[in-house]
Amino acid sequence: MAGFILWLLLLLCCWPLAIVALLLYPLVWLLLLPLRLLGIAVDGILDLLSALIHLPARILRGPKRV
Numbered sequence: 001m002a003g004f005i006l007w008l009l010l011l012l013c014c015w016p017l018a019i020v021a022l023l024l025y026p027l028v029w030l031l032l033l034p035l036r037l038l039g040i041a042v043d044g045i046l047d048l049l050s051a052l053i054h055l056p057a058r059i060l061r062g063p064k065r066v
Helices: 002-013 015-061
Strands: none
8 A cells, every 4th residue: 555655646746757667567576576486485495494403302392281
């Protein structure tokens, strides 16, 4: 919602720039998509390494008591 309000303000101040931004937004989104996928993969690898490092402590702690 905030992005839309900022775009409306840009539209009021400088409408040609707002139209260019509106047309370039999908292109920029497509260009950044591989970086988002890479970020998800790196986050998964780091979570896996963290789980492997903490595994001995979780095993030694024993089952969770209710």
